[in-house]
Amino acid sequence: MYTSARRLAFNSTYARIRSFCEIKTAVKKSIKDEQINSANKTFGQPTFTTHPHIITSENEVTPLITKEEYSNRRHNFVEKLVQHVKNQSNENKRHLIVIPAATKQYMSDKIPYVFRQNSEYLYLTGCQEPDGCLIITINENLTSSSSTLFTRNKDPHAETWDGPRTYPEDAPDFFGVDNSLPISELENFISSYRKNKRNITLWYDFLNPVQNFTHKAVTDFLHNTASRTCDSPVRFVHELRLFKSPAEVALMQRSCDIASEAIADTISNSKSGICESQIFAKVDYETRARGAEFLAYPPVVAGGDRATIIHYINNNQIVKNNELVLMDAGCEYHGYASDITRTWPINGKFTKEQREVYEVVLDAQKELIDFCGTFPTLDALFEKMCLLLGKNLQKSKLIGIQPSDQYLMKAAYQLCPHHVSHYLGMDVHDTPLISRNINIQPGMVITVEPGIYITHSNKTIAKEYHGIGIRIEDDVLITENGPVVLSRRCPKHIEEIESLKR
The missing domain is CATH 3.90.230.10 (Creatinase/methionine aminopeptidase superfamily)
Structure with a gap:
């Protein structure tokens, strides 16, 4: 027979083991739930999980085109632009490149035309959703760059009507960009450059705006920043798209x-x-x-x-x-x-x-x-x-x-x-x-x-x-x-x- 002391020790040990087992089970359940949620996660465009008849590999962002290929496109684009800058000037400047997504167009009240993405944006990101923006920043020494993808804000009501969206927290892994923010932060992101970056070259196709929200943010930036120049980046994308x-x-x-x-x-x-x-x-x-x-x-x-x-x-x-x-x-x-x-x-x-x-x-x-x-x-x-x-x-x-x-x-x-x-x-x-x-x-x-x-x-x-x-x-x-x-x-x-x- 167990003594009272031994019984207490056993109960205490048993409780600890049971607690550990419950925690382990809970962790396993959490991992399993996360895997299920990840498998069931929906984005604003077809994925390997949701559309296996269209996207045939987990690494594809769009059919046949992988996340690595989109990343290489952005890298090659930056290289082309940097080489152009070096050939034109020795002046140290930071560079802010803005490539907007297309926006929905309407034939009449609430009746949209078939959406077609801005080709430059699609080429560099693979993102098929409207009203986003890609910003690439290059440092003064032209030695490093960073890509930030702005996606539409979460909006459960809009998603009930129009379908799911790709959220900022999911965009870096899915598209292979460095960072992602909601599109509502775009204006703050751009305007932050006029506070502490004096010499800025803005690369934006100002003569052919495809999205009002981004165009307004860029226009405000140009009007309120004294030391800046503006040029279009599109020709560098076209040089890549040609091949x-x-x-x-x-x-x-x-x-x-x-x-x-x-x-x-x-x-x-x-x-x-x-x-x-x-x-x-x-x-x-x-x-x-x-x-x-x-x-x-x-x-x-x-x-x-x-x-x-x-x-x-x-x-x-x-x-x-x-x-x-x-x-x-x-x-x-x-x-x-x-x-x-x-x-x-x-x-x-x-x-x-x-x-x-x-x-x-x-x-x-x-x-x-x-x-x-x-x-x-x-x-x-x-x-x-x-x-x-x-x-x-x-x-x-x-x-x-x-x-x-x-x-x-x-x-x-x-x-x-x-x-x-x-x-x-x-x-x-x-x-x-x-x-x-x-x-x-x-x-x-x-x-x-x-x-x-x-x-x-x-x-x-x-x-x-x-x-x-x-x-x-x-x-x-x-x-x-x-x-x-x-x-x-x-x-x-x-x-x-x-x-x-x-």
């Missing part, structure tokens, strides 16, 4: 595949008597059904002589028998655009005149794509287009004999007054601050889009060709081993197109 990473190439390839398949289906299902709006609806549906978020731009769906109107987007006329349809359409797939144009006979058979003009354009496009392998400038590509079209038109006897290449190019320009190429990427007309007079290089994606538009007022070409408008456009990745046509799945040869209609 696509393997993940970006994969996304653009998928965007082109989706658009190519959708256009082929649309061609196959079009018929005489259809309205242009139905063709529009078909290609829109087919791209979305394959995973695209939306069309990358309002498409051109032009039947008959409306195809000679280069940016025709009314898309409200009936396409008659024997008419051609020119459709310029592309989609946006997780932030990356495709841009493809095809022209086809609504009844499935090119007329003699349509075939002749089509072959002039197609033959020129094939040579232009091959020419991309010599790494020309886009402007040189345009000059080459004019010369090729002129020679092909003359060879086909659509225009008379011209005395020189200059006259041929001038004649072709009258029939194709638009440029033959632009950069392509996150935006359809991507990186517009980059000159078309630099040599294209591996890693860039461009369009190649020659066309011929013969209006009824044309005095130099026979009447039977009037009203024919043809453009053929493909998306081309530049590589060391030659150009790669990303939109190769979209039929463009006459036999391929006619076979779609059988």
Whole structure:
């Protein structure tokens, strides 16, 4: 039998053990609850946990693009800017870089347009939510930088209506930034720089504001800070965006595949008597059904002589028998655009005149794509287009004999007054601050889009060709081993197109 003293000692020890076990159990439960909460945590955009069919890896912020890649983008951006500063001046200044997110736009009271993120902000952060801001600060010696992401304030009422948000405490781990604060602190954060930092260079795209809250904070800062300069950082982002990473190439390839398949289906299902709006609806549906978020731009769906109107987007006329349809359409797939144009006979058979003009354009496009392998400038590509079209038109006897290449190019320009190429990427007309007079290089994606538009007022070409408008456009990745046509799945040869209609 236990003595009273031994019983007391045992009870005391037992109580301590039980208390320890309860604490251990509570800790385990707390860890388990935290893991469950973490697994169930929602953000303001798709994650590996909430959308495994879209985000296929825990380390991805957006499809195929990892947290490390976004971090490297910010690092490379800072390096570019710092190198520019060193080349321009030896003066020691602190640098404050402000990149705002887009804000919601409304078509009428409480009815929003589809939200699309500011491309520069998306490129540097991967954040798909509106009304945020990225601020990068660089010290006076240009040796270190820090990134702070401002996200929307917690608002349970707003989240009931619009869905979850990414909170500041979660943003550093999710996006890989150094710090995060609620957007309500942005003005205080910026204004703090005018109190103790005399020489400040502010980098902000002042001429193209995309968000009122940030623009007001920056404007107030400029008005109240005596020693400061202001310049736009966008050109440095464009220099980076011009070259696509393997993940970006994969996304653009998928965007082109989706658009190519959708256009082929649309061609196959079009018929005489259809309205242009139905063709529009078909290609829109087919791209979305394959995973695209939306069309990358309002498409051109032009039947008959409306195809000679280069940016025709009314898309409200009936396409008659024997008419051609020119459709310029592309989609946006997780932030990356495709841009493809095809022209086809609504009844499935090119007329003699349509075939002749089509072959002039197609033959020129094939040579232009091959020419991309010599790494020309886009402007040189345009000059080459004019010369090729002129020679092909003359060879086909659509225009008379011209005395020189200059006259041929001038004649072709009258029939194709638009440029033959632009950069392509996150935006359809991507990186517009980059000159078309630099040599294209591996890693860039461009369009190649020659066309011929013969209006009824044309005095130099026979009447039977009037009203024919043809453009053929493909998306081309530049590589060391030659150009790669990303939109190769979209039929463009006459036999391929006619076979779609059988």
